[in-house]
Amino acid sequence: xxxxxxxxIGAGAASQAIHMPSIAALGDRLRVVHVMDPDAxxxxxxARRAGARYSSEAGALxxxxxxxxxxxCSPDWAHxxxxxxxxxxxxxxxxxxxxxxxxxxxxxxxxxxxxxxxxPVVVGAMHRYDPALVAAWRAWSGSSSTNVVVRSTIWLxxxxxxxxxxxxxxxxxxxxxxxxxxxxxxFERAAALRNGILGLAxxxxxxxxxFAPEVKIVTEARWVEPYGYAVTAESSSQVARMTxxxxxxxxxxxxxEVTDAERxxxxxxxxxxxxSGSATATLTDxxxxxxxxxxxxxxxxxxxxxxxxxxxxxxPEVDSGExxxxxxxxxxxxxxxxxxxxxxx
Amino acid sequence: MTERALFSVALDGTMxxxxxxxxxxxxxxxxxxxxxxxxxxxxxxxxxEPGWPRRMEAAAGRAxxxxxxxxxxxxxxxxxxxxxxxxxxxxxxxxxxxxxxNRAWEGAASKVxxxxxxxxxxxxxxxxxxxxxxxNPLFTSLVEQLSFxxxxxxxxxxxxxxxxxxxxxxxxxxxxxxxxxxxxxLSNSCPxxxxxxxxxxxxxxTLEVPDLETARPARLDHFTVNGTTSSRPVFQSPxxxxxxxxxxxxxxxxxxxxxxDSLTHVLRKAVDLLALAAATPTGDA
Numbered sequence: 001x002x003x004x005x006x007x008x009i010g011a012g013a014a015s016q017a018i019h020m021p022s023i024a025a026l027g028d029r030l031r032v033v034h035v036m037d038p039d040a041x042x043x044x045x046x047a048r049r050a051g052a053r054y055s056s057e058a059g060a061l062x063x064x065x066x067x068x069x070x071x072x073c074s075p076d077w078a079h080x081x082x083x084x085x086x087x088x089x090x091x092x093x094x095x096x097x098x099x100x101x102x103x104x105x106x107x108x109x110x111x112x113x114x115x116x117x118x119x120p121v122v123v124g125a126m127h128r129y130d131p132a133l134v135a136a137w138r139a140w141s142g143s144s145s146t147n148v149v150v151r152s153t154i155w156l157x158x159x160x161x162x163x164x165x166x167x168x169x170x171x172x173x174x175x176x177x178x179x180x181x182x183x184x185x186x187f188e189r190a191a192a193l194r195n196g197i198l199g200l201a202x203x204x205x206x207x208x209x210x211f212a213p214e215v216k217i218v219t220e221a222r223w224v225e226p227y228g229y230a231v232t233a234e235s236s237s238q239v240a241r242m243t244x245x246x247x248x249x250x251x252x253x254x255x256x257e258v259t260d261a262e263r264x265x266x267x268x269x270x271x272x273x274x275x276s277g278s279a280t281a282t283l284t285d286x287x288x289x290x291x292x293x294x295x296x297x298x299x300x301x302x303x304x305x306x307x308x309x310x311x312x313x314x315x316p317e318v319d320s321g322e323x324x325x326x327x328x329x330x331x332x333x334x335x336x337x338x339x340x341x342x343x344x345x
Numbered sequence: 346m347t348e349r350a351l352f353s354v355a356l357d358g359t360m361x362x363x364x365x366x367x368x369x370x371x372x373x374x375x376x377x378x379x380x381x382x383x384x385x386x387x388x389x390x391x392x393x394e395p396g397w398p399r400r401m402e403a404a405a406g407r408a409x410x411x412x413x414x415x416x417x418x419x420x421x422x423x424x425x426x427x428x429x430x431x432x433x434x435x436x437x438x439x440x441x442x443x444x445x446x447n448r449a450w451e452g453a454a455s456k457v458x459x460x461x462x463x464x465x466x467x468x469x470x471x472x473x474x475x476x477x478x479x480x481n482p483l484f485t486s487l488v489e490q491l492s493f494x495x496x497x498x499x500x501x502x503x504x505x506x507x508x509x510x511x512x513x514x515x516x517x518x519x520x521x522x523x524x525x526x527x528x529x530x531l532s533n534s535c536p537x538x539x540x541x542x543x544x545x546x547x548x549x550x551t552l553e554v555p556d557l558e559t560a561r562p563a564r565l566d567h568f569t570v571n572g573t574t575s576s577r578p579v580f581q582s583p584x585x586x587x588x589x590x591x592x593x594x595x596x597x598x599x600x601x602x603x604x605x606d607s608l609t610h611v612l613r614k615a616v617d618l619l620a621l622a623a624a625t626p627t628g629d630a
Contacts, residue, residue, distance in 0.1 A: 147512045149530045151470060155544055219507040220517045222524050224465050226546075230524045232507040232515050239508040241515055241526055245465055248546050250568035259472065261512065264534035284535045 004092065004310050005033035007061040009082055010073035011046035012037075013159065014097060014124075017166035017273040019071055020050060022299045025275070029307040030069070036061040042171040049170075058082050062089045069310050071095040073124075076198075080106035087117035092310035095302075097124040099198050100327045107327045111320040120309045120316050122302065123323045127256075127269055127279070128206050129305060130298035136265055136281035137210060139290065140258070148212045150240035151257040152204040158247035162273040183225060186345035190338040193223040197231065197334040201242050203272075204256055205330040206318075211258045211265075212238040213329075218336035221344075231337045262286065275299060350596050352409065354378050355385035357400055366558065367414070370584040377592040387591070392416030392440075393480035398423035401438075402430040410595045412587070413440045416488065416608070417481040418616045424609045431605050438605040439591035441584045443554050444469075444493040444539055446602040448579040448586055449563040450552055457543060457550060458496055467497065468526035469541030473557075475531050483514055484615055486529040486539070490516075491611045492603050493541055494525065501614045509619070516618060557583070 006023055008015045015035075023030045032050040036058050037043030047054035055061050058078075062070060062085050070086040072079055072094065079101050086094050094114075100123050101107040114121040127133055163169050183189045197205075208215065214235035222230045228245035252271040257264070262285055269279040278294040278301075296304075308314040318326070354371060367389060371380050378387060388404040389412045390397055398419050404411055405427070431438055444450065471486035473479065491501055502520030504527075509515075512531040519525065537557040543550045547569065554563045562578035593599040603611070 147510065147531075149513050149528060151528060153542070155549060220505075220515070220526075222517075222519065224524055225522075228465065230466065230517065230526055232517060232526070234508040234515075237510060239510075239513055239515055241507075241528060243466055243468065243524075243526060245544055245546070248544070248549065249570040250547075250549055251573055253568075257470075259530045259532050259534060261531075262533050264472065264532060286533050286535075 003027065003029050003031040004068040004307060005064075005066045006030050006069045006071060007034035007036065007064060007067035008032060008046075008071050008073060009036045009058050009061060010075075010097075011035050011039075011043045012073065012171065013163045013169060013273065014073045015071070016046060016169050017163045018126075018275075018299050019073065019095075019303075020046075021166065021275055022297075022303045025300050026303055026307060029311075030303065033066045034061045034064050039171065045170045059085065062086050062091070068092045069095070069306060071097075073097045076102045080109045083110045083121060084113040087113040087119045087121075090117060091119055093306050094119060094121045095124055095306055096121055098202050099330065100323055102198065104324070104328055104331060107324045111324045114320040121320050121323065122306055122309070122316065123206075123318065123326070124302070125203065125206050125318075125326070126272075126298035126302055127203055128210075128298070128318060129302035130269065130279045131294040131296055131301050132279040132281040132292040133207065133267060133298070134301075135292040135294075136267065136283055139283055140211070140263065140265060145211070145260045145263075146237060147261050148238040149259045150208050150212045150215075150238075151255070152201070152208065152240065152242040153253065153255045153257075154200060154204070154244035154246075155248055155250070155253040156244070156246040156271060157249065157252055159273070162252075162271050166273045166275065183223065186342055189223050189345070190341045193221060193229055193231075193341050194334045194338040196223065196227065196229045196244070197242075197337055198330060200227075200244050200246075201229065201231070201333070202330055204242065205333060206326040207256055208233075208240045208242070208333075209326055209329045212240050214238045215240045216332055216336070218333065218340045221337035221340035223341065229337070231333065233333055233336065270297070350592070351376060352378050352386035352592070352595065353384065354380050354387045354389060354412070356380075356389045357391060357404065366584060370582065370588055373582075373585045374588045374592070378588060386410060386595075387412055389414065393478070393485075395419075398427040402427045405430040405434040405436045408436060410591050411436055411438045412591060413438055413608075415479075415481070415485050416440065416612055418484050418619070419612070421613055421616070424612060428606060428609045437591060437594035437601060438608070439587045439594065439601050440603065440605075440608055441587035442489055442492050442602055443557045443583045444489055444541055444552065445496070446583050446586050446590070447552065447554055447563045448581050449565040449576045452576065453550065453565060453567065454496070463545040463547070464523050464543045465546065466524050466526070466542065466544040467494065468524075468528075469493070469539065470528040470530065471539045472530050472532055472535065473537045474533055474535070482531055483512075483529050484619060487514065487516065487527070487615045487618065488611055489539060490527045490529070490541070491614055492608065495603065495607055495611055501611065504614070504618060506618055514619075554583075560585070
């Protein structure tokens with residue numbers, strides 16, 4: 001039996017820089033066979049590079065029998081319809097880029113379609129699949145945790161810097177923060193903050209929920225120009241502070257730290273787009289430290305998991321119910337931050 | 346060889362928890378300071394003991410120098426009185442500050458202060474291991490962090506408590522275009538440590554002090570478009586740095602890391618922040 005056929009819906013930076021190289025790394029199990037993009041110039045070129053068919057409509061890709069696994073890398077608003085269609089077509093697995101949806105209603109539609117069709121849906125939350133995070137979480141979750149403090153800090157250069165290092169991208173990447181918006185208008189600023197959380201903080205929010213599931217009240221929310229945020233969310237015994245800024249003209253830094261009464265976990269993630277191995281995770285307690293680092297990146301580990309799911313040899317590490325709960329958590333934080341910012345305007 | 350001025354040092358009160366650390370620090374500057382041995386030139390004030398401002402006020406008139414350790418919360422009136430006494434006596438006061446007073450930071454500080462307005466994020470975390478002798482660990486962490494902020498703008502920006510519990514705080518605020526966020530945590534996980542980050546679009550700095558009690562060197566990194574520059578490690582404890590600073594102040598009239606006037610300003614802010622927060626319930630409890 002040959003490799004599973006993968007269809008890419010959306011041929012932008014994520015498909016070109018992340019998914020195609022990750023799939024190529026698992027060439028004995030996965031192969032891109034179909035590329036869809038409404039921009040024919042981009043879609044045809046990306047399809048040509050992969051030796052795959054090109055379509056301008058998602059329906060044609062989903063109906064293609066050669067496509068076993070659908071990777072949905074389209075705009076967020078299109079995710080629910082496309083996942084539903086892929087489930088109805090009885091595909092063997094689906095990767096849906098983050099955020100899973102922009103509304104909880106759409107996320108629930110996705111979960112229901114997955115449940116009814118028994119087609120696993122994996123959210124493209126690569127940090128959740130990073131082997132170092134997985135190992136550290138296994139060690140952390142072995143004992144109870146009290147008084148948890150989470151710090152998520154993301155300092156990134158222009159996205160183009162990373163995509164150019166990962167691939168010869170065809171077409172342009174739009175860097176967040178470069179679109180003209182009148183941020184002096186409170187509503188616009190709040191919308192920018194909400195989008196920033198669902199666009200960038202979304203990478204780490206499933207991890208925040210993993211380590212500090214009780215945080216829900218937003219007590220600080222600021223938008224930082226040109227593209228960044230500072231958000232604090234708390235419960236009585238847990239707090240998470242999330243900060244980000246881009247595009248800077250310095251080296252990237254992506255850290256996620258968790259501290260409780262007895263332990264400190266520090267994770268340094270590589271920047272997005274590049275396949276530079278796993279994060280480096282160090283767990284320290286009064287007895288000493290343990291560090292995890294692996295050759296495989298979160299992207300590659302996630303695709304390996306999707307191949308396993310499609311072959312029916314594993315159950316989902318994060319099932320669709322958890323994925324919806326992750327999104328609900330993220331939307332709560334994003335909405336709470338936007339409301340907090342509007343109240344303080 | 347130039348003969349160095351040697352000053353005698355006396356501890357005010359018992360200072361039992363800090364005495365070992367102080368003894369080690371003094372042993373590292375034997376040609377500058379010596380414990381005991383006649384009338385005291387320098388008095389060490391244990392700020393974790395209630396009433397420290399009164400004792401320090403009394404010491405100001407009779408000592409040539411004061412070494413203030415971990416000043417705890419006190420009233421504004423007490424701070425006014427001790428500030429006036431210190432000012433009138435002209436007594437140099439050194440207070441070990443692990444971020445601001447770190448040797449790694451010394452070389453970078455003037456450049457950073459000049460660029461202070463350009464940063465979009467300034468923040469950091471203070472991790473403190475609870476110990477029996479640490480009377481006000483979260484307050485002490487906040488004082489350290491506010492002391493670091495003070496020279497950036499020659500004032501402390503308007504800050505608020507975004508989260509407070511018995512073992513954690515998050516203090517946030519804005520100063521111009523700069524978002525400020527300070528986190529404090531009590532945890533047994535690792536040695537007491539602190540870090541701070543200053544982030545602009547053209548450059549960012551990180552200062553990490555991995556252990557407040559030893560001479561394990563801080564790491565200072567400067568990130569720019571040309572790459573990253575790390576400072577040379579300096580294996581000197583912040584306590585020894587503070588003693589050396591006090592000696593220079595006593596012999597050469599050099600300014601200490603943070604003037605006592607500025608420190609009292611920081612202490613007032615820390616008291617205000619924590620008192621304000623205590624009156625405001627947080628979280629979902």
